[in-house]
Amino acid sequence: MFTGIIEEKGKLREVKISGVSGTIKIAASKVLERTKIGDSIAVNGVCLTVTQMDDAGFCADVMAETLRRSSLASLSKGDYVNLERAMAADGRFGGHIVSGHIDGTGTISNVKNEGNAIWVYISANDSILSLIVEKGSIAIDGISLTVAKVSDVDFAVSIIPHTADETTLASKKIGDTVNLENDIIGKYVQRFVGTLKGSSQAERDKKIFDFLNS
Structure with missing residues (x-):
């Protein structure tokens, strides 16, 4: 991890x-x-x-x-x-849970400066965007970042100078490809919701109860 x-x-x-x-x-x-x-x-x-x-x-x-x-x-x-x-068992957990298993790639669609911050916009396919929420987490080329904006075609992050200096993200140009890993919790929730389809109300209620109490 x-x-x-x-x-x-x-x-x-x-x-x-x-x-x-x-x-x-x-x-x-x-x-x-x-x-x-x-x-x-x-x-x-x-x-x-x-x-x-x-x-x-x-x-x-x-x-x-x-x-x-x-x-x-x-x-x-x-x-x-x-x-x-990989994180040591006694290490400080400073970002979010990242498995190192890439869900797919995205394309840098725009880069903007705002004060000391750099806004990076990334377009991606629906399977990745469906698991992205504003203020949620995503790993871009392995960097733990908070989603600042999300739309039907892309999402954006705003990076601070330290992130720009210590990673490769600030050097990316429009059209460059980046690796994306969605928040693993969101993937589990999406999988669980998929199991509810076709179930009766009683079955859905039981699955939700078991999920919340597991």
Whole structure:
């Protein structure tokens, strides 16, 4: 599990994609601390397993499902990525629950400055937008952010200077693709509501009662 609080920006040393899978090598420093082979690191919000590491960075395998769901296939050598180690059991929970399992991608549709804040608008498909609520949480390229606005075609976040400095989001341009992970609680609620369809009133009442008291 992750929290969406980015620890550092890493730099891609090598990207090898052959067919539907591949490997990536990332230059990093902070996320290497206390990390060992087999540990998980979120790369732009994608949970990847460390397969090799040295003093300058780490390597991870990328499978077909990851390439289909995320923007990792579009990365190039020299690109910067957001990095976060899996949350330690005794760590501070500073963001929201982030699984590192991407629901899909979105496209930067607009960027605006307002004082010291940067507004970033992201268009996405209905399956992702249906789970976004104003003032709710979403992970964008692994960054835990609060939704400031949402419409039928896009949503917006407003980022502070610290977020702009410590992550890659402020460097994104209109048309760029970002990884999106919806709030996991919203996904569970949507799944539960789907089970109510076709049920009688008594069955719905019982399911709701059991859900609220589970």
